[in-house]
Amino acid sequence: MQNNTTRGFLWSDVETRTLLNIWGEQDIQVALDGHFRNSFVYRDVARRLAATGFERTPEQCRVRIKSLKRQFLLAKEGNIRNNGQYHKICKFYDAMENILSNRPAMDAQEFMDSGTGAEETADCLEEEEGEDAHDPYSVSPVDFRKPAETEVKLEYSAVPIPIPIKVTVGKNGTSEPPNDSNQPTSTLTSSRAKRPKKQRANFPMEKLMKQFLEQSAQAEEGFYRIEEQRLQAEDRRREAEHTRELHMLQMLGQMFSSVSSAGATAASSRGDLPARTSAYPSASASPPCTRDPSAHLRCSPPYPMAAGLKPQSQRLQSDPQALVFESYFNHGAQSHGRMDEETLSQLKAIVPALTSKKHKGQDGRIGILGGCQEYTGAPYFAAIAALKVGADLSHVFCTKDAATVIKSYSPELIVHPVLDSPNAVEELDKWLPRLHSLVVGPGLGRDEALLKTAKEVIEKSKARDIPIIIDADGLWLVAQQPSVIQGYQKAILTPNFMEFTRLYEALHQEPMDSSDLRRSIMQLSTTMGNLTVVLKGEQDLITDGKNVLTCDLRGSGRRCGGQGDLLSGSLGVLAHWAFTSTAHSKSVSPSMLAAYGACCLTKQCNSQAFQLHGRSTTTSDMIQEIGSAFRKIFES
Numbered sequence: 001m002q003n004n005t006t007r008g009f010l011w012s013d014v015e016t017r018t019l020l021n022i023w024g025e026q027d028i029q030v031a032l033d034g035h036f037r038n039s040f041v042y043r044d045v046a047r048r049l050a051a052t053g054f055e056r057t058p059e060q061c062r063v064r065i066k067s068l069k070r071q072f073l074l075a076k077e078g079n080i081r082n083n084g085q086y087h088k089i090c091k092f093y094d095a096m097e098n099i100l101s102n103r104p105a106m107d108a109q110e111f112m113d114s115g116t117g118a119e120e121t122a123d124c125l126e127e128e129e130g131e132d133a134h135d136p137y138s139v140s141p142v143d144f145r146k147p148a149e150t151e152v153k154l155e156y157s158a159v160p161i162p163i164p165i166k167v168t169v170g171k172n173g174t175s176e177p178p179n180d181s182n183q184p185t186s187t188l189t190s191s192r193a194k195r196p197k198k199q200r201a202n203f204p205m206e207k208l209m210k211q212f213l214e215q216s217a218q219a220e221e222g223f224y225r226i227e228e229q230r231l232q233a234e235d236r237r238r239e240a241e242h243t244r245e246l247h248m249l250q251m252l253g254q255m256f257s258s259v260s261s262a263g264a265t266a267a268s269s270r271g272d273l274p275a276r277t278s279a280y281p282s283a284s285a286s287p288p289c290t291r292d293p294s295a296h297l298r299c300s301p302p303y304p305m306a307a308g309l310k311p312q313s314q315r316l317q318s319d320p321q322a323l324v325f326e327s328y329f330n331h332g333a334q335s336h337g338r339m340d341e342e343t344l345s346q347l348k349a350i351v352p353a354l355t356s357k358k359h360k361g362q363d364g365r366i367g368i369l370g371g372c373q374e375y376t377g378a379p380y381f382a383a384i385a386a387l388k389v390g391a392d393l394s395h396v397f398c399t400k401d402a403a404t405v406i407k408s409y410s411p412e413l414i415v416h417p418v419l420d421s422p423n424a425v426e427e428l429d430k431w432l433p434r435l436h437s438l439v440v441g442p443g444l445g446r447d448e449a450l451l452k453t454a455k456e457v458i459e460k461s462k463a464r465d466i467p468i469i470i471d472a473d474g475l476w477l478v479a480q481q482p483s484v485i486q487g488y489q490k491a492i493l494t495p496n497f498m499e500f501t502r503l504y505e506a507l508h509q510e511p512m513d514s515s516d517l518r519r520s521i522m523q524l525s526t527t528m529g530n531l532t533v534v535l536k537g538e539q540d541l542i543t544d545g546k547n548v549l550t551c552d553l554r555g556s557g558r559r560c561g562g563q564g565d566l567l568s569g570s571l572g573v574l575a576h577w578a579f580t581s582t583a584h585s586k587s588v589s590p591s592m593l594a595a596y597g598a599c600c601l602t603k604q605c606n607s608q609a610f611q612l613h614g615r616s617t618t619t620s621d622m623i624q625e626i627g628s629a630f631r632k633i634f635e636s
């Protein structure tokens with residue numbers, strides 16, 4: 001920072017003595033004494049000085065006097081302390097003392113503290129004490145003859161601000177001392193001003209930054225070294241822990257094997273168990289895995305049945321899904337005794353074997369007649385259920401609108417957008433020879449034209465002796481025109497309660513007695529020419545007008561739409577199997593047998609899906625369960 005204070009002209013000793021003489025004059029001292037504003041006095045001083053040949057401004061005179069006074073007072077103070085040695089530093093000591101001692105009041109301390117005398121103006125320039133002590137404005141006597149002709153303008157050099165950075169410099173980590181030890185004392189003042197410049201030259205910002213970055217890099221390197229060591233230690237700790245756990249497990253394994261071998265020895269010595277008997281074809285065969293309600297795979301222990309010969313109901317006991325089925329066995333046995341057992345074994349008999357001797361389509365080509373703009377789900381559920389139960393091919397005959405939608409649900413289905421075409425019956429008739437059974441009604445709707453097409457297709461199917469399952473809107477059609485299916489022995493009707501009531505009342509022209517559904521359903525079947533009728537409900541009732549089968553397998557309280565479609569689609573396959581099978585005893589009609597199987601399967605799917613999904617169970621969830629439910633009922 002620069003100080004622009006102008007120090008004024010240099011004064012020769014002669015000029016100074018002339019000034020002091022003028023300043024010491026009595027009128028000047030009297031004028032100065034007691035006046036705060038004294039500029040007019042120094043104007044007079046300058047004028048008198050000019051009269052002697054020295055041109056000075058009043059301000060120059062004032063500053064010079066002030067400087068002389070300060071020198072004098074310092075010298076005087078030093079003189080007192082040091083036995084008169086310091087008066088030598090003030091050339092004009094005696095003259096000053098002479099003048100000032102005559103002044104009435106001059107408090108030196110006051111002068112020094114304030115930096116101003118009573119004579120000073122408020123706007124006077126500030127002076128530097130140290131420099132006044134040396135009176136740098138005095139010139140040697142050689143020059144006195146030449147009054148200052150050259151104006152010397154002195155400026156302070158900028159005072160450097162030391163940078164307070166604590167940086168360890170040097171090998172020993174000590175700060176380098178400033179390189180000024182050889183400076184002579186006489187040049188101390190000027191060297192003080194220069195020293196910071198030297199320091200700045202020695203520690204330029206770039207150098208400091210470089211040192212700082214180097215130290216940062218070193219610190220970072222140190223951190224990563226320590227971190228690496230920490231991670232290595234962590235790895236070693238984990239490894240040791242793992243080894244310890246393995247060791248524990250080995251010990252536990254040894255303990256268990258010794259305990260179980262001791263138990264087996266004791267049992268075989270008592271004759272409880274046939275040694276190493278397995279429920280599975282070979283002892284090495286894997287135990288079956290079943291899904292528990294929480295959807296976790298649960299594998300049976302390697303030897304679940306000690307003898308391997310326990311009854312099926314006991315085998316199923318450990319499986320929560322099987323509990324449902326077991327309840328059926330117990331309950332069914334009480335209500336129907338031998339009939340249900342026989343029905344079950346006959347059902348198993350109609351399931352075709354999975355052999356490599358058959359070609360695609362032999363196990364079932366099922367047709368679903370239904371699916372319109374409003375209802376695309378129903379034909380899909382029926383068709384996919386047929387496939388999942390075991391049909392090889394599943395065809396959907398639907399309206400054009402519904403076709404793309406149904407196709408998008410599943411690539412497994414063959415979808416024919418023919419139902420609303422002008423030559424729908426012809427189109428369908430082409431396919432009938434290839435179909436093993438036909439399900440009429442899921443998602444058909446009640447459009448007159450569609451119902452007319454459905455009626456004609458039923459007629460053609462009858463002519464071809466194809467099993468026909470009539471459900472949903474197909475039952476609406478039957479309620480309107482019972483003759484369409486009346487007496488056809490390969491027809492099975494699957495009404496829900498509403499559809500059943502509608503049918504009954506249409507056929508009997510009287511209200512249906514819901515207090516005796518068994519009787520009502522038999523009546524309806526008889527009226528229809530002993531068709532098989534399935535009344536779906538909490539208990540499914542199945543009759544051919546002579547016998548009634550009850551499927552009271554517990555399902556669930558979940559009544560989502562589409563379950564009846566699953567049933568009718570399954571029934572399409574089972575009917576085909578039942579009518580074509582020669583393996584069963586024929587004590588139960590193929591229609592009854594198939595209907596009974598479809599009812600059991602649907603309820604079992606419902607139960608299993610519900611155990612997994614609870615209230616959120618949908619028909620799609622039930623469809624996922626078809627495979628395992630089928631195994632439980634037909635293949636266990």
Ligand SMILES: NC(=O)C1=CN([C@@H]2O[C@H](COP(=O)(O)OP(=O)(O)OC[C@H]3O[C@@H](n4cnc5c(N)ncnc54)[C@H](OP(=O)(O)O)[C@@H]3O)[C@@H](O)[C@H]2O)[C@@H](O)CC1
Pocket residue numbers: 374375376377378379441442443444445472473496497498499561562564565
């Ligand atoms: N996702 C899809 O695409 C699906 C499409 N579907 C297709 O929809 C079409 C129409 O079939 P649908 O069964 O709704 O007609 P319909 O027989 O007139 O019944 C209507 C009314 O009857 C009553 N009701 C029903 N059951 C009852 C009972 N057990 N006990 C007592 N009442 C009962 C009940 O009346 P509410 O209680 O509402 O007054 C019900 O609203 C058909 O083509 C079908 O395949 C469905 O398959 C579902 C999935």
Ligand SMILES: Nc1ncnc2c1ncn2[C@@H]1O[C@H](COP(=O)(O)OP(=O)(O)OP(=O)(O)O)[C@@H](O)[C@H]1O
Pocket residue numbers: 472495496497536537538539540555556559560561562563564565566567599602603
């Ligand atoms: N109250 C009930 N308790 C237990 N199961 C029932 C009950 N009512 C119907 N079911 C079962 O639901 C399945 C479908 O019967 P539902 O009466 O819902 O047929 P649907 O109305 O024709 O179905 P969809 O929604 O496909 O048209 C059957 O397996 C039946 O046993």
